Amino acid sequence: MAGLKKTGREQELIEKARKYLPGGTLGNASGDVVIAKGQGSHIWDSSGNEYVDYLLGSGPMILGHAHPDVAEAVRGQLESGSTFFANNEHAIELAEEICKAMPCADKVRFCSTGTEATLYAMRAARAFRKRDKILKFEGGFHGMNDYSLMSIWPTNLKPFPEAVPGSAGIPKAVQETMLVAPFNDLETTTAIIEKHHDELGGVIVEPFQRLIAPKPGFLQGLREITTRYEIPLIFDEVVTSFRFAYGGAQEFYGVVPDICSLGKAAAGGYPLTAVAGRDEIMAHFDAEAVQSDDFMPMIGTLSGNPIAAVAGLATLKILKQPGTYDRMFGLGWQIRSGLQRILDEAEIPAKVVGEDVLFDVYFTDEDIVDYRSTLKADSKMLNKFNSLIREKGVFKGPSKFYLSAVHSGEDVEKTMAAFKYAAEKLSG
Ligand SMILES: Cc1ncc(COP(=O)(O)O)c(C=O)c1O
Incomplete structure (x- = not known):
């Protein structure tokens, strides 16, 4: 993946995973990255690359990693x-x-x-x-x-x-x-x-x-x-x-x-x-x-x-502390609406769907209301988008942005920059 250095150590682990795990994975996220550590809203791979994490362990890490x-x-x-x-x-x-x-x-x-x-x-x-x-x-x-x-x-x-x-x-x-x-x-x-x-x-x-x-x-x-x-x-x-x-x-x-x-x-x-x-x-x-x-x-x-x-x-x-959900929803809204705006400005047909604490983009003009409507979206384009934002240090699963209570304004800025980069590449 362009823009991300991979050390021999991480490559070795990826190879070892291929040898000992079916499909080279734990059955969950793809095996092309090995996570070494998580702290708050960030994770690091075994090559030392740092990412803002929106996978959050597929949801449980609502307070970020190692709170x-x-x-x-x-x-x-x-x-x-x-x-x-x-x-x-x-x-x-x-x-x-x-x-x-x-x-x-x-x-x-x-x-x-x-x-x-x-x-x-x-x-x-x-x-x-x-x-x-x-x-x-x-x-x-x-x-x-x-x-x-x-x-x-x-x-x-x-x-x-x-x-x-x-x-x-x-x-x-x-x-x-x-x-x-x-x-x-x-x-x-x-x-x-x-x-x-x-x-x-x-x-x-x-x-x-x-x-x-x-x-x-x-x-x-x-x-x-x-x-x-x-x-x-x-x-x-x-x-x-x-x-x-x-x-x-x-x-x-x-x-x-x-x-x-x-x-x-x-x-x-x-x-x-x-x-x-x-x-x-x-x-x-x-x-x-x-x-x-x-x-x-x-x-x-x-x-x-x-x-x-x-x-x-x-x-x-x-x-349960007052303000936790308001903060999470507020930050989520910034990212979600920012993503839609950036894709609209780049004239890429896309619908950002979900609620402010859990959402993702479907690359389609059509409304997403049920499973069959999701099939009309361009899933290859989504994979490309996911790889492009990862190059810029934003990590998510194949689908879904999960928000945590500890994502920061700085995370939002980094995420917006990654969206702009991805939109430019996708429309170019
Ligand atoms: C709505 C829903 N139900 C059930 C499950 C299964 O949970 P688990 O992975 O802990 O078996 C998941 C997992 O993502 C889920 O999203």
Whole structure:
């Protein structure tokens, strides 16, 4: 990549990764860079190049890397034990904090990944409603469990509500238990729910799907139709919890689901996620609260581990301070609107979409409202844009700018300069 020096050490590590890791990666971001260190809103690669980081570990580092308060809380707990497989003080405190924050949460069950959280949320909905099928939205991302992988990034588009597997190795039977609807299309979604309501155990949605905000009335309409048929509505808030607002997307958009999954920011970069929801549904995790056939065991070696719990509590304490969200949204707005302006001035067809704390650009003239509209955008141009801004020290994933509470005015300036450089190259 032009403009970035790579040392022999980093090249060696890239080669070693190719030898020992499938595809030369951890399965996440591309293997062309090896990260050595993160501090605040910046990361450094193994060649010593410094970047303003908008990947933020794919979201958890909402306070930036190695935040001193989080690091201190973790260091303190390291001396007192890292996991017990039994109740611990910090996990109980964190459960209370989550229940106070998230409007739908009467009770919480912890796990370690978002993939597990959505799996359990769907299972709880089925257990409660005593029906097998789950409706999800095309392009909605709920992690890597078999159910979530349906119609996650289909290229072979099928008529709704047919599901398309997004991975090899998933039993056909799973495909048959999933129905798929178009995000932001209340009419089609309503028609599918009306036709299949008696088979549906639940509806799962990212209230903000990837980068697409819900149209006014969409989540409200989904809430109304699911309430009418008494179908549990699951918000996957792995990304949006404690990010869009302290009470997540359910507070931000003013629509309260029956259950939610949460993670990422909630544990400040440590492995902890959760399912939270209404008492009647969460009762299925309690052997004494339901008949034995209705009980759902949920056992996990590291569930609610105290290291992640103290990291979560320290993170939430800072997020709760007055002004944190205003600042994050304010900086995000500057970057987001600046990007749109720079691309408009360069006459590059582009739509910057999302909310101020989480957004990205699609290179297209068309409105982005659902998964199918994203397919019309020029993805090669986005890859080029991502490489060009990286040359100028701005790091992001293949899609999404995540904002943190510690990005600075200086970061914004550097980012704007990178955008101008990229726009010049792309239009030249
Ligand atoms: C909305 C959403 N749900 C679930 C997941 C899965 O979380 P994890 O990677 O912790 O399994 C993700 C991960 O990015 C996500 O964005």
